[in-house]
Amino acid sequence: MRLFGKESFVDSAELIYIKKEAFSRSQEIHLHDFVEVVFITNGKGVHRIDNKEYSVSRGDLIFINYHQTHSFEVNTKMDFYNLFLSPDFFDEALRDSRNIFDILTLTAFAEFRSGLMPDRSFLRFHGDDLLEVERLFEVLLREQTEKRDGYKTMMRMQGVSLFVHIFRKMLESIETETNESISIDEITRYVEANCTDKLTLKDLAQKCFYNPSYFSRVFKKKNGMSLIEFIHKNRIKKACELLRASHLTVEEIAIEVGYQDRSGFYTQFKKFMGCLPTEYKEK
Numbered sequence: 094m095r096l097f098g099k100e101s102f103v104d105s106a107e108l109i110y111i112k113k114e115a116f117s118r119s120q121e122i123h124l125h126d127f128v129e130v131v132f133i134t135n136g137k138g139v140h141r142i143d144n145k146e147y148s149v150s151r152g153d154l155i156f157i158n159y160h161q162t163h164s165f166e167v168n169t170k171m172d173f174y175n176l177f178l179s180p181d182f183f184d185e186a187l188r189d190s191r192n193i194f195d196i197l198t199l200t201a202f203a204e205f206r207s208g209l210m211p212d213r214s215f216l217r218f219h220g221d222d223l224l225e226v227e228r229l230f231e232v233l234l235r236e237q238t239e240k241r242d243g244y245k246t247m248m249r250m251q252g253v254s255l256f257v258h259i260f261r262k263m264l265e266s267i268e269t270e271t272n273e274s275i276s277i278d279e280i281t282r283y284v285e286a287n288c289t290d291k292l293t294l295k296d297l298a299q300k301c302f303y304n305p306s307y308f309s310r311v312f313k314k315k316n317g318m319s320l321i322e323f324i325h326k327n328r329i330k331k332a333c334e335l336l337r338a339s340h341l342t343v344e345e346i347a348i349e350v351g352y353q354d355r356s357g358f359y360t361q362f363k364k365f366m367g368c369l370p371t372e373y374k375e376k
Contacts, residue, residue, distance in 0.1 A: 108182035109248060111233045115172045122164040127177050128193040129163070130259075131155040132230055136171030140164075140215070147215040152223040154216040156259065159191045161214070174230040182252060201253050205260040207306040216262045229255045277301070277315045284320070288327035289351040294320055328352070329365045336374045343370045 113134075122141070131140070137150045141164045142157060149155065149171075157163050180187035183196050197206050218226050232251050236244040280297055297320065298308035312320050328350040335346045347358035347370075362370050 109176070109178040109233075109237075109252065111174060111176045111230065111237055113172070113174050113230075113234060115170055116165075116167050117170045119166040120164055122162055124160050124162060125157055126159065127179060128159065129155075129157040130174075130176040130178075130255075131157070132174040132176070132226065134172045134174065134227065136167065136169045136173075138165055138167040138169075138171045142214040145214065149215075152218045154218060154226070154259065154262075156214050156216065158193050158214075174234070176230070176233070176255075178252070182249065183256075196256065202256065202260065205264070208264055208304070208310065209260055213263045213266055216259065216266065218258075218262065222258065222262070226255065226258050229258070277311055280312070281316060281323075284323060285327050288324050289331065289349070291351075292320075292324055324351075325361045326365055329362055332358070332362065332370065333366065333373065336370060343374065346370070 116138075119138075131154065133149050133151055133153045133155075135151055137148070140147045140149050140155045141162075142155065143161050147153070147155065149165075178193075180190040180193055180195050183201070184199055187195050187199075194209075196202055197209065229251050233248055233255070236247045236251070280301060283300075284292060284297070294305050294309060298305040301308055303311070309320060312323070316323055318326070332346050332350045335341055335349060336343075339346070341349065343358075344355060347355060350358075352358035352361075359369055362368075362373070366373055368376075
């Protein structure tokens with residue numbers, strides 16, 4: 094299997110290079126010793142990355158990290174931008190990096206550190222997002238071609254913007270996927286039934302095979318409150334049932350619904366019910 098080095102396309106001293114191509118032939122499987130980003134502007138074809146197959150057309154972006162296998166077939170003439178770069182294009186501290194996702198350690202991409210699952214090789218852009226990404230490729234190519242004063246800085250700024258769009262789309266693609274094993278609805282019902290137990294974000298996320306950050310966002314979007322708020326709400330709901338229908342003391346009820354200290358129970362009860370447990374019981 095052929096390994097393409099950066100020098101196959103551009104001077105090895107360059108940290109970024111972009112070109113616009115039109116292909117009517119296919120390319121056999123190969124490896125890259127650099128990062129390649131392909132953005133389709135016209136035509137249709139099939140790209141394969143690490144044995145996964147993606148049908149592509151206008152607006153689709155193929156993201157190929159170091160040493161991922163790659164090949165493609167062209168159904169009709171396919172026009173696309175080809176962007177080659179190294180992580181140290183963004184910061185020289187990443188000079189020895191061989192993984193583009195190391196740029197997540199940089200301040201510019203700090204917002205994406207917790208939620209991103211860097212396993213997406215195929216992204217599909219639509220509408221305004223498609224036009225904006227296409228414009229970024231156009232600007233990168235123009236700056237590289239014209240080499241006006243400050244073009245390297247301009248290319249770096251456009252590169253940061255492009256990868257923000259890529260990481261946003263990666264997060265969106267994670268959030269729109271359906272998990273086939275356990276759904277958020279099932280987890281919600283599980284929390285309602287077991288709210289008096291010790292429940293942790295990490296354990297519940299694992300039940301869905303989600304990372305904790307993504308699970309937290311999806312759960313809040315689904316239920317209108319965070320996981321911990323949802324647990325407290327259901328504990329207080331059970332406490333109200335016991336206050337109405339049992340002869341247990343307030344302290345006994347607090348322990349029964351999962352609170353180990355009176356203060357925490359009283360705080361959450363007043364937050365959700367607007368009064369103290371003793372006042373509720375009297376009413």
